Amino acid sequence: MREIVVPGDVVAERPMRMHNSYIYGNRTYAATVGLFDKEHNEIIPLEGGWVPHIEDAVIGIVKNVKNSVYEVDLSYFKRSILIGSKFETHPMKRGDVIEASIKDIEDRRTIILYRERVLRGGTMIEVKASKVPRIIGKNSTMINQIAEFTRTSITVGRNGVIWVRGEDVELATEAILKVEREAHVAGLTERIKMMLEERTKTGE
Amino acid sequence: MASKANKPELIVKGRRIDGRDFNELRPIKIEAGILKNADGSAYVEWGNNKILAAVYGPKEAMPKHIADPAKAIIKCRYAMAPFSSLAEHGRTGPNRRAIEISKVTKEVFENVVILSEFPNSEIDVFIEVLQGDGGTRAAGITAASVALANAGIFMRDLVYAVSAGRIEDKIVLDFNMIEDNYSEADMPMAIAPRNNEVLLLQMDGGLDRDQLKQAIGMVLEAGKEISRLQRQALKEDYSRVEESARGNK
Numbered sequence: 001m002r003e004i005v006v007p008g009d010v011v012a013e014r015p016m017r018m019h020n021s022y023i024y025g026n027r028t029y030a031a032t033v034g035l036f037d038k039e040h041n042e043i044i045p046l047e048g049g050w051v052p053h054i055e056d057a058v059i060g061i062v063k064n065v066k067n068s069v070y071e072v073d074l075s076y077f078k079r080s081i082l083i084g085s086k087f088e089t090h091p092m093k094r095g096d097v098i099e100a101s102i103k104d105i106e107d108r109r110t111i112i113l114y115r116e117r118v119l120r121g122g123t124m125i126e127v128k129a130s131k132v133p134r135i136i137g138k139n140s141t142m143i144n145q146i147a148e149f150t151r152t153s154i155t156v157g158r159n160g161v162i163w164v165r166g167e168d169v170e171l172a173t174e175a176i177l178k179v180e181r182e183a184h185v186a187g188l189t190e191r192i193k194m195m196l197e198e199r200t201k202t203g204e
Numbered sequence: 205m206a207s208k209a210n211k212p213e214l215i216v217k218g219r220r221i222d223g224r225d226f227n228e229l230r231p232i233k234i235e236a237g238i239l240k241n242a243d244g245s246a247y248v249e250w251g252n253n254k255i256l257a258a259v260y261g262p263k264e265a266m267p268k269h270i271a272d273p274a275k276a277i278i279k280c281r282y283a284m285a286p287f288s289s290l291a292e293h294g295r296t297g298p299n300r301r302a303i304e305i306s307k308v309t310k311e312v313f314e315n316v317v318i319l320s321e322f323p324n325s326e327i328d329v330f331i332e333v334l335q336g337d338g339g340t341r342a343a344g345i346t347a348a349s350v351a352l353a354n355a356g357i358f359m360r361d362l363v364y365a366v367s368a369g370r371i372e373d374k375i376v377l378d379f380n381m382i383e384d385n386y387s388e389a390d391m392p393m394a395i396a397p398r399n400n401e402v403l404l405l406q407m408d409g410g411l412d413r414d415q416l417k418q419a420i421g422m423v424l425e426a427g428k429e430i431s432r433l434q435r436q437a438l439k440e441d442y443s444r445v446e447e448s449a450r451g452n453k
Contacts, residue, residue, distance in 0.1 A: 007358075008361035009435075031358040031360065
């Protein structure tokens with residue numbers, strides 16, 4: 001059973017460590033607007049920007065190249081850089097779309113990326129970062145389902161940037177935006193499945 | 205000008221000038237998430253007050269030297285539209301009164317937003333009074349608090365604010381403009397309902413100890429209703445989507 005909580009709502013009558021919450025006295029309170037899952041004791045935020053964490057997979061655009069240091073635009077206000085290897089055979093260019101992971105956040109100011117992969121072609125979609133977990137789904141069910149039906153390859157960045165390439169990019173985009181909009185509604189995977197089935201049928 | 209010479213009768217036959225009881229709020233309507241460009245927004249109609257609040261951020265602190273590596277910075281701008289009331293608001297830009305209200309509002313939210321979650325960043329809060337009829341700072345704080353929650357900014361609580369005061373020897377809740385101008389004391393308060401922490405208390409005029417106690421009691425009682433409306437406004441936004449999603453099934 002999941003219910004919507006707002007800041008200041010009591011989620012537990014005892015101190016408990018939980019994301020998006022805080023402890024005051026002997027109680028745990030919600031710190032953001034979200035869905036509180038009583039069984040798993042977690043708050044899934046419904047609003048809010050991305051807060052970078054180490055090992056987050058992100059998608060960005062190379063914005064500047066200087067001595068094999070790449071500055072990457074993650075649509076986030078902090079500077080993010082990727083230090084290239086000295087012996088690169090195919091250096092990246094300005095405008096390349098890359099997927100990378102966060103290695104470190106230096107002085108809480110600069111995001112250092114590593115394990116980069118260039119994404120060629122395709123389309124980028126920007127969604128609210130708070131909806132990304134729902135777009136991926138439990139064990140990636142949601143995103144795999146969309147990719148399978150639309151015969152696309154989809155990569156999701158925690159910063160709210162999604163990259164799609166393949167056959168029916170339009171339908172995949174529509175499905176992703178529908179998930180973003182209805183992220184808090186139960187039984188979404190089923191509904192998206194029905195929508196995709198219907199749409200792919202009429203296309204043939 | 206408000207003076208003793210032209211003071212109207214504020215209480216007639218145990219009722220106030222607009223027919224309310226002493227501890228009665230004006231009708232309040234709150235809506236969340238009505239501005240698309242803002243990260244969070246709220247619109248409040250509080251009697252004749254019409255107030256729009258918008259929140260942007262967390263974003264890069266500008267100018268850069270104000271950035272704090274330990275916490276976020278809150279900037280607040282309260283402004284009355286030139287057409288908002290009968291008094292003169294002709295010139296653009298903040299005046300003395302607006303600067304003061306911006307400052308106290310900022311301090312309210314500095315104590316309720318979990319600033320350490322957003323180091324090196326800035327959160328902008330805008331409160332725009334479209335139509336003012338007394339108690340705009342209280343209504344503005346109430347609106348801004350909903351807008352902050354709507355932006356998904358980590359907060360300890362949803363703050364509400366309301367004013368209480370004294371007309372002659374009667375303690376009265378939620379002044380409108382006329383009562384505000386001619387009353388003996390006016391006291392806006394902002395409160396975090398979780399533990400009734402007082403985040404703002406200003407006073408014009410004077411109250412004795414018993415009157416102050418009575419006024420605070422009235423504010424806390426009215427706060428339950430305001431809090432309920434704030435919560436409802438935030439949740440309503442989602443239930444609307446949920447309903448339409450189920451309808452399309």
